[in-house]
Amino acid sequence: MTATIATEASPRPPQGREFGLLYAEVQQFYSRQMQLFDSFEAEPWARTFTEDAVFDVPTLPAPVVGRAALASNVRRNAELHSTSGEKFRHWLGMLDVQPQPDGSLHTRSYALVYLTPRGGESKVHRVCVMEDVLVRSSGPWQVSHRLVTRDDLA
Amino acid sequence: MTATIATEASPRPPQGREFGLLYAEVQQFYSRQMQLFDSFEAEPWARTFTEDAVFDVPTLPAPVVGRAALASNVRRNAELHSTSGEKFRHWLGMLDVQPQPDGSLHTRSYALVYLTPRGGESKVHRVCVMEDVLVRSSGPWQVSHRLVTRDDLA
């Protein structure tokens, strides 16, 4: 009995075929999340985080906490864009997915930001590393904690 | 009987494990398609589109329609390359795959173009968004419609 309970409380990380599905789900999750962010879809983007998520990124003076604050940042981005005309594209790659015994996922990936001025030349704006904790209860994956570091800030 | 026919006409979008396979197939499809394009493999590349595919891209004055016209564009690219020595690499990411009730796939992804002059410095040439309709009958996936937009053209 004890063994059974322990197994349920600490499900084994996905092995074998399960990993194929898991890796695809996480890629699809991030693709949609980044597209929502770059399209200024504030509320749908905020809902890809848990209600009390912490977003720690060096371009902001302090970590952003909670969906309302996250959505607010996206609306500010939309205003900046409407003035500057600059387009940002956030792009993840080299996604390392590490399933944890508690069912959450730790991910570490590289994050690039491309910047294109209206009518101008595109360029690489930032090279970052992104470390997430992903959780889910009954629904889709959500970010509960995100830490971003920038390569130019040693 | 009616229910069975309806199910066959409108298969459910892939759920669960099927999505793992589907997402991998689409990634593999695009990897091969972009590599064929950058290697000037005109006919093999054109066969990754349906016979009557529409390719709508802002760098051409009008949408390209059909495999013969698509292949012709690749041969023109090969000629330009043999003169200029510039190499282009087309790179997709942030791939969002949305299975449709009719069995087709709608995809939206970011598309980068890298440019490298012979002996020179590589750079980001274009940042684009690519929206595809993918279909298949008995064989592999094929693009039936592609719309590309460029970030620098607001």
Next chain:
Amino acid sequence: MTATIATEASPRPPQGREFGLLYAEVQQFYSRQMQLFDSFEAEPWARTFTEDAVFDVPTLPAPVVGRAALASNVRRNAELHSTSGEKFRHWLGMLDVQPQPDGSLHTRSYALVYLTPRGGESKVHRVCVMEDVLVRSSGPWQVSHRLVTRDDLA
């Protein structure tokens, strides 16, 4: 009997759902391998190659052979970084995975190198093509042969 032996000696390349798992495994493998390389984890990175692996890359005067030589190169990179402060990020994409009849994998992908000086502007450093042979016995995938070509060196 003969048919059975032949099948075992030459397993069929993965079809159907197996491909979903395989493609995810290879992506995860490369993500971890590139992150280890960029973090100067010399020995863990070298263990992603077979003991007698050949690494043929145009930035070195001759192919590197074997794990000890591979790890040595990473330690040299770490020293260069500690002096220059420049950060490199190796990024793969457009991954084409071709399972072979002998159970190995041939992969061809695009490889980008991003460079960020301390406190400076990030840029694309190199655009490359990477062709690998991946093998495995009982454990994880390992690279037995790697050929890298650079777009700027025609």
